[in-house]
């Protein structure tokens with residue numbers, strides 16, 4: 001079932017995080033994080049190494065429990081105790097390692113782990129479902145009977161994303177989906193992300209690549225040292241984004257303040 005057939009309008013608020021903090025012993029990985037995700041939008045999560053991106057995604061994936069704060073999902077407060085619960089509720093994650101089986105074909109990989117679902121299908125039905133989904137996503141996979149081992153990096157990413165869509169999640173989180181890809185394959189995956197967005201899913205995209213982020217994101221949320229450090233759009237300049245990521249803004253403000261104080265002090 002597509003999002004549209006569920007009667008939900010694009011733009012509905014799906015996920016609202018407020019005051020989310022995460023401590024690992026003495027380390028504060030996240031502090032007072034705020035994040036909203038709507039249906040049919042791509043929210044990019046960017047920040048330097050150690051900014052807290054992975055910790056935030058793992059918190060939403062049910063891998064980590066926040067130390068403080070609240071998660072509202074479809075208008076209700078929720079606890080995401082386990083990865084299984086997050087997935088069941090409709091929060092899907094494509095981790096960077098993709099977790100695909102090299103020796104199995106596309107169909108087998110798409111349905112891997114879904115064996116216990118009530119809608120479990122037979123081989124022919126699975127093949128048809130796989131083919132239909134990939135067609136819908138305009139994915140460039142020559143055959144669904146191709147083993148993963150013979151696919152390109154972009155095609156693997158496509159299979160992993162398609163797999164996460166089978167349970168029709170409200171939110172799909174992608175961790176560095178273009179990190180290992182060349183130019184053409186990156187373009188393919190970015191197109192796919194747009195199609196996923198257009199189906200009405202809320203997409204959280206983690207990426208180091210500002211060009212990719214600016215190409216597909218509706219909003220760009222910057223994390224720095226575990227805290228929010230601004231929300232941007234692709235209309236903001238590259239320099240503005242980089243300044244928020246690196247903290248150069250803070251430096252230039254304090255430098256400016258210092259200069260004013262200097263002037264005033266004579």
Ligand SMILES: Nc1ncnc2c1ncn2[C@@H]1O[C@H](COP(=O)(O)OP(=O)(O)O)[C@@H](O)[C@H]1O
Pocket residue numbers: 024027028029047048049050051052053054055056
């Ligand atoms: N399991 C963990 N135990 C202890 N510290 C962690 C753990 N996971 C992440 N951290 C720390 O939390 C901070 C944020 O890390 P992370 O979320 O991986 O950032 P990013 O993904 O943006 O690079 C870092 O200081 C990191 O060392």
Ligand SMILES: [Mg+2]
Pocket residue numbers: 053054055
């Ligand atoms: Mg990370």
